[in-house]
Amino acid sequence: MNFFQLLKASLMEPKKQAAARILPIGRVLRFVFIVIAILTVLSFVELVGSLQQTADDMSGLLDYINEIEWILYPFSLLSLFVSTTLYQFILISVYAFAGMAFLKMRKKRGEYRHMWRTTSLAVTVPSFLAFFYSFTGGPGAIGILISLLTVLYLYVAAGYYPNLPGVKKPHQS
Numbered sequence: 456m457n458f459f460q461l462l463k464a465s466l467m468e469p470k471k472q473a474a475a476r477i478l479p480i481g482r483v484l485r486f487v488f489i490v491i492a493i494l495t496v497l498s499f500v501e502l503v504g505s506l507q508q509t510a511d512d513m514s515g516l517l518d519y520i521n522e523i524e525w526i527l528y529p530f531s532l533l534s535l536f537v538s539t540t541l542y543q544f545i546l547i548s549v550y551a552f553a554g555m556a557f558l559k560m561r562k563k564r565g566e567y568r569h570m571w572r573t574t575s576l577a578v579t580v581p582s583f584l585a586f587f588y589s590f591t592g593g594p595g596a597i598g599i600l601i602s603l604l605t606v607l608y609l610y611v612a613a614g615y616y617p618n619l620p621g622v623k624k625p626h627q628s
Contacts, residue, residue, distance in 0.1 A: 476569035
């Protein structure tokens with residue numbers, strides 16, 4: 456699966472999110488790093504815009520920023536990338552642990568590494584929603600709803616994992 460197929464699967468296809476468990480880890484990591492790069496660039500653009508707006512309000516700050524901008528922007532971009540990467544990997548790992556609980560609850564077969572791959576797709580849409588929500592502001596309950604969306608994606612995707620040996624499929628009538 457290429458990047459766009461993985462992106463499409465992360466948007467609306469829980470069955471393919473569950474199928475990501477058999478993808479090579481390199482392909483999944485490439486997808487995660489591309490998403491992180493997109494989030495970093497968007498954050499950097501917002502940072503530069505807000506920095507310019509703040510600098511316009513204070514003339515002394517504008518002079519200082521003009522003197523150090525050759526180091527300010529590369530350092531800001533690097534620190535944004537590192538912090539976003541750290542945040543996304545911790546987020547994926549924590550949600551994958553919760554996904555393991557869903558597998559146990561639903562008597563499905565899977566390992567943590569499989570659920571980590573599935574989670575890397577399931578967390579994409581909520582990450583972009585949380586990013587855009589952070590710039591619009593609003594009540595804190597929306598942040599909780601975005602987190603619950605990730606949990607819902609994982610719960611649905613866990614249903615597509617294979618059953619444990621000895622567990623019969625439920626009869627469909």
